Amino acid sequence: MTTRRGGEATEGNREATAAGGLAAYLAVRRGTFELDVGLVVPRGQVVALLGPNGAGKTTVLHALAGLLRLTDGSVTLRGRVLDDPGRGTFVPPEGRDLGMVFQDYLLFPHLSALDNVAFGLRARGVGRGAARQTAQVWLERVGVLEHAGSRPGQLSGGQAQRVALARALATDPGLVLLDEPLAALDASTRLEVRGELGRHLREFGGSALMVTHDPLDAMVVADRLVVLEGGEVVQDGSPTEVARAPRTEYVARLVGLNLHRGRGKGSVVRLEAGGQLHVADTLEGEVLVAYPPTSVTLHRQHPEGSARNVWQGRVAGLEQHAHTVRAQVSAPDRPHVLADVTPAAVAELDLRLGAAVWLSFKATDTHVYPG
Ligand SMILES: Nc1ncnc2c1ncn2[C@@H]1O[C@H](COP(=O)(O)OP(=O)(O)OP(=O)(O)O)[C@@H](O)[C@H]1O
Structure with missing residues (x-):
């Protein structure tokens, strides 16, 4: 070792x-x-x-x-x-x-819910009566006591999951x-x-x-x-x-943020993937910059207004997300950026794969932290 x-x-x-x-x-x-x-x-x-x-x-x-x-x-x-x-x-x-609730760690089909929960206790040497009593307490705790006598085949998915949880926790x-x-x-x-x-x-x-x-x-x-x-x-x-403050691309996608790596100097971050960002927090050295796709606006023409971060790219992906559309905008020598737009904006801007668009977002919408 x-x-x-x-x-x-x-x-x-x-x-x-x-x-x-x-x-x-x-x-x-x-x-x-x-x-x-x-x-x-x-x-x-x-x-x-x-x-x-x-x-x-x-x-x-x-x-x-x-x-x-x-x-x-x-x-x-x-x-x-x-x-x-x-x-x-x-x-x-x-x-x-240990207690286990594995996807493939199924309940015993031939035993009642009660006996499934009592099984682990019995295997640890607890007497039949005491095991069934503890099992009953646990079935009640997870809210399925009325199904104590049912076999797994007679339970709904949610009920079976609760029985599996009771079985895992009953042995303390x-x-x-x-x-x-x-x-x-x-x-x-x-x-x-x-x-x-x-x-x-x-x-x-x-x-x-x-x-x-x-x-x-x-x-x-x-x-x-x-x-x-x-x-x-x-x-x-x-x-x-x-x-x-996600630390990797995978985590950023998981929590729904844009994330870029770069080097901070004053209120500017020079990005590893190319280009630079204006940010509100000043941090020197290796940094990560995160901002939500909802803060990114898309335009067909160069936008007017106060947003400090503006560049042109092409729509490289469009995905429906509940009530919004998530567009990925890519440009040579720039990081990919996700932007959430309404279906109405998709129609209005005639967004489609390959379309040229301008994106913009404010320095104050970014969060900068050590990389
Ligand atoms: N029996 C095996 N022999 C050799 N390599 C294996 C074996 N089982 C898994 N691996 C390798 O171990 C790695 C980790 O696998 P693991 O199943 O732990 O990942 P995971 O995070 O649970 O993935 P998933 O989300 O797909 O279930 C994988 O790269 C896989 O190829």
Whole structure:
């Protein structure tokens, strides 16, 4: 084990052990892919793990669950070492103090909802009566007690999801792992379950880690977002921090902002992709500049007015987003810019792929922060 890795793990361990949570340093090699992630989740905290396809989210879950062995690093939960290849420690999945709500981790079809929830407790040696009693409490807590006697086949998606959550939490695990727990639900059920999920995960008494592709699920359910790209953590912060100051193009798209990298000097930022921006905050050196697509206006002629950032490009993409149209404007030696316009403006400006347009936005609509 390298010193750096050992050092990080020890520091994380100390923090999370004090709070009874999860401290992990995960190094996993799978063919050419390398995961290299430090993760501390105190008890009572819900972390959403986000990232593009192939970023390593499932690898993290599987490594924590013991379904995949670490190449290097360690996993400590509630002060107990679960995995540490350097010391030859490995606790198999069934010996870990975990609850799982995986997309493919289905309820047992032949058992009632009550027996599904009681199953995990029975497997941990709890007597039949006590297990069923605890299961009942949990079904009530997640709001599906009236379906206690139903088999999974008789439950709706939302009800089955609640039973799966009750099953995962009933054993009082130190950590619950969730893999896209809301993905299979229809829009209105999702809205309802999304609101409750965060509360249950914060209140059950352990740490929670949820993989999701949906930024809204992450923002509403989680206290903290951890974003992975290429097997590494590229951003870690509260939903508000991440939404306000994305650090990569992927995160910027996720939270719906334009993001450019550049070098600040006074109130001007010279952009890496070419050109320069006028900004309101002055920051010297490597910076990131973010601004919302709603602040960008498109014109057919060179615009009049006070906006300081103006250049010409061509429409390179048009996408319908609820009640607006998101246009991508590209120009040689300039960064791509997203602009939200109304369908009426699309018609009025005769916006179509390849059309020449001027874009403009104000210096005061930009947010500049260290890059
Ligand atoms: N069995 C395997 N053998 C070798 N490489 C693998 C294996 N499974 C996954 N990988 C590689 O590991 C990387 C991370 O995969 P992982 O499934 O963890 O990503 P993910 O973030 O969960 O992606 P998605 O959002 O698509 O589910 C990918 O590049 C993938 O090609």
